Each structure stands twice: as structure tokens, then as C-alpha cells.
Amino acid sequence: MKILVTFTYGYSLKTWEDSGTLEREISIYKMLQKRYGYEFIFLTYGDSSDLKCNLKNLKVDIIPIYDHIKYSKYKIINIIKSFFFPFLNRKNFQDIDLIKQNQLLGSWVAIIYKFLLKVPLFTRTGYDMYVFSEKENKSPLIRNLYLQLTKITIRLSDSYSVSNNTDFETSKNNYPTKENLVIRPNWVLPIEKTDFKNRKLSKVLCVGRLEYQKNFSYLIRELRGFDIEVDIVGKGRDFNKLKRFSQENNIKVNFLGNMSNQNLLKLYPKYQIFISTSLFEGHPKTVLEAMSAGCVVVLSKIPNHEELINDQANGFLFELKDNSLSKTFSNIIKSTKLEVISNNAIKTTKENFGLNKAVEQEHLDYQELVNYKESR
Numbered sequence: 385m386k387i388l389v390t391f392t393y394g395y396s397l398k399t400w401e402d403s404g405t406l407e408r409e410i411s412i413y414k415m416l417q418k419r420y421g422y423e424f425i426f427l428t429y430g431d432s433s434d435l436k437c438n439l440k441n442l443k444v445d446i447i448p449i450y451d452h453i454k455y456s457k458y459k460i461i462n463i464i465k466s467f468f469f470p471f472l473n474r475k476n477f478q479d480i481d482l483i484k485q486n487q488l489l490g491s492w493v494a495i496i497y498k499f500l501l502k503v504p505l506f507t508r509t510g511y512d513m514y515v516f517s518e519k520e521n522k523s524p525l526i527r528n529l530y531l532q533l534t535k536i537t538i539r540l541s542d543s544y545s546v547s548n549n550t551d552f553e554t555s556k557n558n559y560p561t562k563e564n565l566v567i568r569p570n571w572v573l574p575i576e577k578t579d580f581k582n583r584k585l586s587k588v589l590c591v592g593r594l595e596y597q598k599n600f601s602y603l604i605r606e607l608r609g610f611d612i613e614v615d616i617v618g619k620g621r622d623f624n625k626l627k628r629f630s631q632e633n634n635i636k637v638n639f640l641g642n643m644s645n646q647n648l649l650k651l652y653p654k655y656q657i658f659i660s661t662s663l664f665e666g667h668p669k670t671v672l673e674a675m676s677a678g679c680v681v682v683l684s685k686i687p688n689h690e691e692l693i694n695d696q697a698n699g700f701l702f703e704l705k706d707n708s709l710s711k712t713f714s715n716i717i718k719s720t721k722l723e724v725i726s727n728n729a730i731k732t733t734k735e736n737f738g739l740n741k742a743v744e745q746e747h748l749d750y751q752e753l754v755n756y757k758e759s760r
Contacts, residue, residue, distance in 0.1 A: 385421075385422055385423070385481045385482065385750065385754060386422075386423040386424070386425065386479055386480055386481050386482075387422055387423070387424050387425070387480070387481065387482045387483070387484055387750065388424075388425045388427060388477055388480045388482070388483045388484070388494075388497065389413070389424055389425065389426050389427065389484045389486060390427045390483060390484070390485050390486065390490060390493050390494040390497070391426065391427060391428045391429055391486055391490065392429075392486050392487040392489050392490055393429060393463075393466065393489040393490030393493075394429050394489070394490075395428070395429055395486075396428040396429050396430025396431075396433075396434050396448065397426065397428055397430055397434040397437040397439075397446065397448075398430050398433050398434055398437060399429075399430070400437075401437050403642070403644075404642070404643060404644025404645050404646065404647070404648075405644075405645045406437065406439075407440075407645065407646060408573060408645045408646075410439055410442050411573060411739060412571070412739065412742060412743060412746065413442055413444070414440070414441055414442045415739065415740075415743045416743055416746060416747060417442060417443065418441075419743065419747070420747055422750070423443075423444075423445075424442075424444045424445070425444065425445040425446075425447060425476075425477065425480070426444055426445070426446050426447065427447050427449065427493070428446065428447070428448050428449065429448075429449050429450065429466075429490075430448040430449070430450060430451075431448050431450040431451050431455065432448065432451045433448075434446050434448040434451070435448065435451075447473070447476060449466070449469055452469070452472075452473055453465055453469060453472070466490070466492070466493055467492060467493075467496070469493065470493060470496040470497050470500055471496070471500070474500055474501075477497065477501060478501075480497075480501050480503055481503060481754050482503055482504050482505075482506060482750055482753055482754055483497055483498055483501070483503055483504070483505045483506065484505075484506045484507075484508065485505065485506070485507040485508065485537075485541075486508060487508070487509055487510065488507070488509050488513050488530075488533060488534060488537055489513065489533075491507060491533065491536075491537040491541075492533075494507070495536070495537065495540050495541075498540065504542040504543075504753040504754065505540065505541045505542050505543075506541065506542065506543045506545070506749060506750070506753055507537055507538075507541040507543070507544045507545070508545045508568060509544070509545065509546055509547065509551075510547045510570060510666050510667060510669075511547065511551065511665075511666025511667070512534070512546070512551050512554060512555070512666070513530045513533075513534065514527065514530040514531045514534050514558070515551075515554060515664075516664070516666075517530045519597075519663070519664045520596070520597065531558075534555075534558075534559060535559050535560065538555070538559050538560075538561055538564070538565065539560065541564055542564060542753055543564050543566060543749060543752075543753060544561075544564050544565055544566070545565075545566045545567065545568035545749075546565070546566075546567055546568075547567070547568060547569055547570050547666055547667035548567065548569065548666065548667040548688055548691055549567065549691055550687040550688050550691060551666065551667075551688075552565065552567050566749075568742075568745060568746075568749075569667055569736065569737055569742075570667045570668075570669050570672060570737065571672075571737050571738060571739050571741065571742035572669065572672045572673050572676045572733055572737050572738070572739070573649065573673075573676075573739055574676070574738070574739070575649050575652060575653065575673065575676045575677040575678075576653065577653070577677075577678055577730065578653040578654075578678070580656065580678060580722070580723045580726050581723070583653070583654055583655055583656045584654055584655050584656065585656050585657070585717070586611070586612055586613065587612060587613045587614070587615055587655060588607075588612060588613075588614055588615070588655065588657045588658070588659050588682075589615050589617070589651070589652065589654075589655040589657070589658045589659070589674070589679065590603065590614060590615070590616045590617070590618075590658070590659050590660065590661075591616070591617045591618060591648065591658075591670040591674075592616075592617075592618050592660070592662070592670065593618050593619065593620040594616070594618055594619060594620030594621065594622040594623050594626055594639075595620045595621060595622060596622070596663070597662060597663055597664060598618075598620075598660075598661065598662055598663075599661040599662060599663050599684070599704070600616065600622070600626050600661065601622075601625075601626065601629055602661050602704065602709070603659060603661040603709070604626065604629055604630050604633055604635055604637060605633060606661075606707070606708075606709035606710045606713070607635060607709070607710065607713065608633040608634060608635045609710075610635075610710075610713065610714075610717075612636075613635075613636040613637070613638060614630075614635065614636070614637045614638065614659075615637075615638045615640055615655075616637060616638070616639055616640060617640045617641070617642070617643050617648060617651070618640075618641075618642065619641055619642050623639065626639075627639065648673070649673065649677070652673060652674050652676075652677030652678075652679055653677045653678065653679075655679055656679065656680055656722060656726075657679065657680050657681075657682060657716065658671070658674035658679035658680070658681045658682065659681075659682045659683075659709075659713075660681070660682075660683045660684060660689070661684050661704070661709065662683075662684055662686065662689075663684070663686070663704070664686060664688070665686060665688040665689065666688060667688060667691075668688070668689075671683065671689070671692060672692070672733055672737050674729075675692070675698070675699065675729035675730065675732060675733045676729075676730060676733040676734070676737070677730075678726040678727070678729060678730050679726070679729065680699065680700070680716070680722050680725050680726055680729065681693065681699040681700070681729060682699065682700045682702065682709070682712060682713065682716065683699060683700070683701055683702075684701075684702060684703075684704050685701040685702060685703050685704065686704075689701065692732070696721075696725070697725065697728055698725060698728035698729045698731075698732045699725065699729055700712055700716060700725075
């Protein structure tokens, strides 16, 4: 079976490589190919540099869009060109059995190919772009574009997956769906377990963009007064503001910048405690990775976090209000159950969010979609 994987609009193999996530992103395709013999074509928003990316043992045909059409410095021109690309490059995809769209943005390319090639379309999303745009207070025009794109993509996909129960219920309420809406959680690579007692307790770890959504100013305000340091992995527009705010509140915050996923997976096991103060999330991979590494996760009490955590069993939840995190953290550092909670977190991810489970489910999805098409 040959599968066309259409990338998120604007993303390429080089994007994954530069962000340090290439190995993680392709791992599911490597295992699907090794176990079931699938062939893949990657349609990316890159240029010839994508052809030089090291995919190790993954055999895949790579078609970078900007190796076939000229890239424009104007975003709107590139978007318009992407609508015409499938018509101009139909001949490269004649023997495709299935299309997989990676995330909502760019789904118009996959939809056009679905009708040109007359094959099923599987769209996989990690978060609801329309809901995020509302919470980020995007312009009404942007919010409406995301809303319409989501409605159209759900309607025209043979299978449309969301990553969590919260998004599933939201989708059922917000969009006119068929029986094609399914839940497919994010997955994590296995992380080598280390002795919990040897980990740092004088530092806590946070991972995320330095942006409004991650709510790091609340974290700094709540943890001032504790004899700890905060290590934050990530970059963003709020760097200078957060650096200044941490100095004003007399708390040591180490801004570690961006880090490859490979190095990040080695970092988690050095910490006992991982904290997320996010205002909203999809199905947060960093939280899953921290749990898989045996960190005790301390998470804001939002619906998408509550799906993952049974409070004080496999992690801790706190309300996003004054003194809530500080009280929770004060109780945590006195707790004698942290190692038990760490082991429960590992068990949760192993049973529900492992790569093997994701590979098996994706294989079943491919087979069901192609067999259904052939039986019609």
C-alpha cells in the first residue's frame, strides 16, 4: 500500500530537522514500514534541501513543493499557488492508495488530491485550530477562516481524528460531522528510566514557547519565595518580559532556549518535578514525555490536562488562581509519595500513549479506509 503524506502548510523536513523533531516525527512511519511494508510519499513545503535530510532507515519518496514551483516572499501568493499545485503535479501520484493529511492547515491540498486521485483521505489533528484562535483572540476573519476550514475538512475527510476527548466533544458540538470523527491520542517515544531519588529537587522543569498560552508569568509569581530554580526550555516573544519579571520577583529562572527532541528526552529524567501552567492545550506532548520519563507532573486544571491526570495519583492539578500553585507545590515538596506517583505516571503513558499502540492503531485505520473504498 502506498500512502501520500501531505505536510502541514508551511512545514518541511528541513523544518523538522531544524527544530530537532525530525527523528520523532518520522519514527511512526519507520515502524509502519518495517512492520507492514507500507510505502510513503512525503509532500512537503520545502525545497531541494528536503532531499538531503537524513531519514536513516526510512525509505520514502520526497516531493518538496518549492522544488517544483517558485517560492514567493508573499504569503498569500504561496497559498494561492498551493491550490493549483495538485492540478499541475497530478502525474506523480497515480498509484496512491490513501492520503494522510498531517494537521488541519494545508488540508485543501489533500482534499484536492482526494478527488483527483479518487482515494480515501485520513486527516490527523493534534489540536483544534478554531478553538485556539478564539482563546488567542485572533481577528474575526482568521477565526472564521479556521472555522470554515475545519468544517469543510471534517465533511470531506473519510476519517478525521482529534487527539483528546475534549476536542472530540467540541467537534461534535461545533461542526456538522459524519461518523468519521475519531480519537487518536498523541504518542511518546520510550524514555530510559532513571533512579527517582537521584534526580534534582532543587530545580523544576518547564517546556513550552515563551508566549501567552503557556502562562509563565503566573508560574514565576507563584514560585517566588521557594528555594528552587526554574529551567524553561523554549523560545518566544515574551523572553525579555519574563526575564525581567523573574528578576523583579527574585527567582532564578534559567532560559535554556530550544532543544532537539532527542536532547529533551535525555533532559526530563534529570528532574523530579515538571510544571505546566498553560491556559489551554490540545494533547500536550511535552506533558506526556515528562510523565513517560517519570517526572511528577504538576499541571493547571484545564480540561485537556484533567484527561491525563488523576490528582495525587499520577500527578497533581492546581487551579489557575492566586496562591493555588504555591500551596500545591508546598505540599508536593513535603510529600513522601512522589516516587509512587512517578511510577504511576510511567505506567499511564506506557499503557495509553506508547508508540507501539499508535502504530497498531494507524495500521488498522489505513486498512479500514482502503478496504472500505474497495468494497464500495
